[in-house]
Amino acid sequence: MILIAASVLVLIPVAYMVLASFKTIPDFFGNPYGLPAHWAFDNYTRAWTEAHVSITLPNTIIVTFCSVAGSTLLAALIAFGLCRKERAFALTLYTFFVSGLLVPVQMIILPLFILLKWFGLFGTLAALILPYIALGLPLGVLVLTPIASSIPRDLFSAAQVDGASELQIFRRVALPLLKPGLVSVAILNGVWMWNEFFIPLIIAFTPSSQTLPVGIISFIGVYSTEWGLVFASVVISTVPIVVAYLFMTRQFQSGLTAGAIKG
Amino acid sequence: MLAQSRQWDGRGGRRRRQSALARRYGHLLFVAPGFVFFIAFMVLPSLAGFAVSLTNWTGVGTDFSFVGLDNFVEALGSWPLYRAAWHNLIMFLAILVFQHTVGLFVAVQLHAKPRFMEVYRTILFLPVIISLVSTGFIWTLMLSPNIGVINALLKDLGLGFLARAWLSDPDLALATVIGVQCWNVLGWAIIIYLAGLQAIPEELLQAAEIDGATGWVRFRRVVFPLLSPSFTALTVLTFIGQFRVFDIVYVLTGPLGSPNFETDVLATLIYRSAFGGSSIASNDVRMSYAVALAVIVFVIMAIASTFLIRVLRRREISA
Numbered sequence: 001m002i003l004i005a006a007s008v009l010v011l012i013p014v015a016y017m018v019l020a021s022f023k024t025i026p027d028f029f030g031n032p033y034g035l036p037a038h039w040a041f042d043n044y045t046r047a048w049t050e051a052h053v054s055i056t057l058p059n060t061i062i063v064t065f066c067s068v069a070g071s072t073l074l075a076a077l078i079a080f081g082l083c084r085k086e087r088a089f090a091l092t093l094y095t096f097f098v099s100g101l102l103v104p105v106q107m108i109i110l111p112l113f114i115l116l117k118w119f120g121l122f123g124t125l126a127a128l129i130l131p132y133i134a135l136g137l138p139l140g141v142l143v144l145t146p147i148a149s150s151i152p153r154d155l156f157s158a159a160q161v162d163g164a165s166e167l168q169i170f171r172r173v174a175l176p177l178l179k180p181g182l183v184s185v186a187i188l189n190g191v192w193m194w195n196e197f198f199i200p201l202i203i204a205f206t207p208s209s210q211t212l213p214v215g216i217i218s219f220i221g222v223y224s225t226e227w228g229l230v231f232a233s234v235v236i237s238t239v240p241i242v243v244a245y246l247f248m249t250r251q252f253q254s255g256l257t258a259g260a261i262k263g
Numbered sequence: 264m265l266a267q268s269r270q271w272d273g274r275g276g277r278r279r280r281q282s283a284l285a286r287r288y289g290h291l292l293f294v295a296p297g298f299v300f301f302i303a304f305m306v307l308p309s310l311a312g313f314a315v316s317l318t319n320w321t322g323v324g325t326d327f328s329f330v331g332l333d334n335f336v337e338a339l340g341s342w343p344l345y346r347a348a349w350h351n352l353i354m355f356l357a358i359l360v361f362q363h364t365v366g367l368f369v370a371v372q373l374h375a376k377p378r379f380m381e382v383y384r385t386i387l388f389l390p391v392i393i394s395l396v397s398t399g400f401i402w403t404l405m406l407s408p409n410i411g412v413i414n415a416l417l418k419d420l421g422l423g424f425l426a427r428a429w430l431s432d433p434d435l436a437l438a439t440v441i442g443v444q445c446w447n448v449l450g451w452a453i454i455i456y457l458a459g460l461q462a463i464p465e466e467l468l469q470a471a472e473i474d475g476a477t478g479w480v481r482f483r484r485v486v487f488p489l490l491s492p493s494f495t496a497l498t499v500l501t502f503i504g505q506f507r508v509f510d511i512v513y514v515l516t517g518p519l520g521s522p523n524f525e526t527d528v529l530a531t532l533i534y535r536s537a538f539g540g541s542s543i544a545s546n547d548v549r550m551s552y553a554v555a556l557a558v559i560v561f562v563i564m565a566i567a568s569t570f571l572i573r574v575l576r577r578r579e580i581s582a
Contacts, residue, residue, distance in 0.1 A: 002372050006449075007386045013401045013446065014389065016412060020404060032415035074297035081293030088287055093294060100305050102565050104507065106533045106557035110322065110550055111311035112304065134304035137297055166289060195394030197510040198530075202538070213396040217514070227404060234397045245392045249385050252392065257454050 017238070021231035028227055040228055047232035052207060056215035057236060060194060063125055063211060067132035068190045072182055074133065075140025076148075080174045082141075083148035094145055100138035109202050116203065123206040131199065136189040143188070143258065147181040148174060184255035187248075191256065194241055212237035312554045322537065322550030334555035344556065346524065347532040350437060354528070355505035357441045358448060362497055365445075366452020367490075371482075373453065374460040384457070388450035395447060399514025402443045406430055430516055436525045440515055447511070448504070452497055459493030460486070495575040502571060506564055509534070529560050 020028075021043055023036045031037055047053050078097065082090045112131055121127045151174060159169045175182075197213045204210055210218065216233045245252045316334055320327035338344055369387065373380060390398065405412050406429040414426035429439045463486060471485045509530035512520060518535055520527025537553030 002369065003377060003383045003387075006369055007383055010386055010390060010446070010449075013398075013405060014393075016405060017397070017401045028410040032410055033412045074300060077293045078297045081290040084290075087290050089291070093298075097297075097301060100301065102561070102568075103305060103309055104557055104561045104564070106530065106537075107312040107554060107561055108305060108308035110537065110554060111308035111315065114311075115303075115308060130300070131304045134300040137301055137305075141297075166293075170293065191392060195396070197394070197396050197513070198534075213394055213510075216396065216400070227410070230400060231404070234400050238393055238397050241392055241394075242389070245389070246385070249381075249388075253384075253388055253454050256391065257451075257458060 017231060018235060020227060021235045023228050023231075025226070025228065043228040043232040044236070047229045047236065051229050051233045052210070052215055053212070053233055053236055055208060056210050056212045059125060059209060060211040060237070061240075063128045063132065064190055064193045066125075066129045067136060067193050068186050070129070070133040071136030071140055071189055072186050075137050075144050075185060076175065076178055076182060077170070078137070078141050079144035079148040079178070080170050082145055083151070083174075084153070085149075094141065097141040098138050100135075101142070105135075105198055109199065113203060123204075123209050125204075125209055127203050127209065128200060128211070131203070132189075132193050132196075136185075136193070139188055140185045143185050144178060144181045147178055151177050183251055184258055187252055187255040188258075191241065191252075313558060315551050316555040316558050318551050319549070320551045322548060327551070330551075334552050335559065338552065338556050338559055343524070343527070343532055344529075344559075347520075347527045347529045350520075350526060351506050351508070351528050353437065354441055354444065354508065355502055357438075358444060358505060359498060359501050361445050362448065362452035362501055363494065366449055366497070367456050369449070370453045370456035370460060373457055384453070387453050390447045391450035391454075393447070395510035396514055398443065398447045399511050402446070403430070403515055406439060406443075431522050433522045433525045436516060436522055440512060440526050443515060444508070444511060448501070451500060455493050455497050455500075456490065459490045463489050491575075491579040495572070495579060498575060499568060499571055502568060503564070506560070506567075529556070533557050533560070 016033075019036060022039045022041065023031075023043075024038055024040045027036050027038065027040075078093075081087075082094050085091060116122050116127045116131075121130070155173055155177075156169055159173050164172065195213060196211075197217075200211045200214045201217070204214060205218070207218075212233070216230060216237065220230060317329060317331060318327045319330045319333070373383060373387075377383070404410070408414055408426070408428045408431075411429075413429070417423055417426045427435055430436055467485065467489070468481070471481050476484060507530060508528055512526055512528050512531055513534075516522075516526040518531050520531050533553050533556045536556060537548065537550050539548040
């Protein structure tokens with residue numbers, strides 16, 4: 001009973017979001033709940049052009065994909081490099097990376113803003129991707145280093161005897177064994193990068209480099225009453241991640257929980 | 264030096280004869296790319312941020328001078344900082360109670376393995392995946408006094424006297440923001456507690472039953488103490504989340520934390536000090552002051568979360 005009630009309470013706002021995206025303006029006033037009197041599919045086509053979803057959706061996909069790939073790979077390399085305690089600086093560097101989790105974004109956002117301008121990256125997608133890669137590292141190192149440490153060192157020595165270089169050992173031996181951790185890290189970082197609002201609000205306010213969450217906000221200012229268009233954009237920004245979640249429910253739940261508990 | 268050791272590493276690896284240098288520092292080559300990113304986009308900006316907080320720089324132009332700790336003194340003596348921190352604290356405590364009661368209760372229900380357990384689990388965790396911006400928009404519309412579904416529903420149920428201007432009533436706005444967040448974060452409590460419940464060995468529960476502990480007594484004396492790690496994790500997660508909360512407040516009540524700053528939190532205060540809100544004159548916008556606020560919040564949060572983890576861990580051990 002409780003579970004049904006809780007599930008319904010969770011689903012009503014989600015269903016409401018989808019319904020609202022098909023409503024016309026008179027519908028919002030005359031018919032606050034219930035199905036749209038007239039299914040306004042053109043909310044979506046208009047959101048695509050007028051709310052610039054045609055720009056913000058590809059931007060969000062590119063930014064999330066590049067940042068997740070870059071951050072996960074670099075974190076895996078670091079984890080492999082630091083996985084033996086007796087190595088020089090291993091513990092120091094590990095602590096150094098992980099302490100990045102404590103740094104609040106507000107403290108670094110303005111110097112970052114200036115730095116990116118200085119590099120001439122301002123207004124490009126790289127202005128989001130590069131900081132995201134760096135910001136994703138602490139969690140990646142935190143999750144992956146213990147997994148890399150638990151790989152028996154005999155496996156590495158055996159590969160070495162077979163003549164493999166360190167890089168080959170990383171690719172052929174360590175990376176496959178890190179795979180469950182890599183999935184967790186990719187999901188953890190992917191979800192926040194896709195949904196991140198504060199950083200792009202500051203760094204990516206030029207229309208051509210906006211991501212979905214910021215795009216919706218800036219659109220609100222212009223057409224404050226066009227709720228149908230706003231919700232079409234909200235649905236478009238939510239559907240990809242929800243679909244990914246439904247396909248990999250277990251990985252999302254365990255990955256996010258692992259990150260939350262350790263973080 | 265670095266380039267040389269890279270060469271050594273490549274050749275030496277194949278011949279299984281590494282130089283002493285490569286053997287000792289070769290692993291650092293794997294760390295180097297990430298290290299460069301980390302230094303460039305996290306460490307340098309953090310240090311620069313701290314340096315800026317010691318000046319009177321407004322954020323534009325090159326006209327500024329060193330003012331020492333003036334920004335910190337001013338921030339710590341300013342009323343809005345305490346008001347915002349107070350709102351963060353209320354949000355934290357309210358959501359903490361919600362997570363440890365409602366969240367735990369739902370997790371216990373799920374742990375009893377009802378039919379469709381997987382379906383419930385999938386649904387109940389769903390809001391965690393949905394962004395706070397989307398959550399904010401959904402609830403802005405649902406709670407709207409004119410076109411929102413909630414007031415309309417109350418009226419049609421004959422409960423029209425309960426209809427409120429949820430987000431603009433000074434007495435209700437903060438509670439409403441908390442309520443919306445509860446919808447978004449419940450999934451965390453369920454998943455974290457469920458993992459804790461599943462980790463409890465069956466024999467322990469049977470032993471308790473043999474000793475005559477059943478129902479509530481068994482839960483209170485046996486199960487709940489064993490859930491301490493989940494309790495700690497959820498408490499720390501809620502603490503960090505609630506003292507950093509920004510997106511949902513920005514969308515629901517704006518960067519001013521309206522009405523009349525009733526929902527103003529630390530992050531919106533910092534944002535406003537750095538970038539301005541709609542009703543703040545531009546000469547009030549001071550980047551250096553905003554960064555000083557961020558540094559203060561960072562220091563307090565670091566101390567508080569260390570303290571929190573230590574206290575809760577001790578409780579885990581003694582439990």
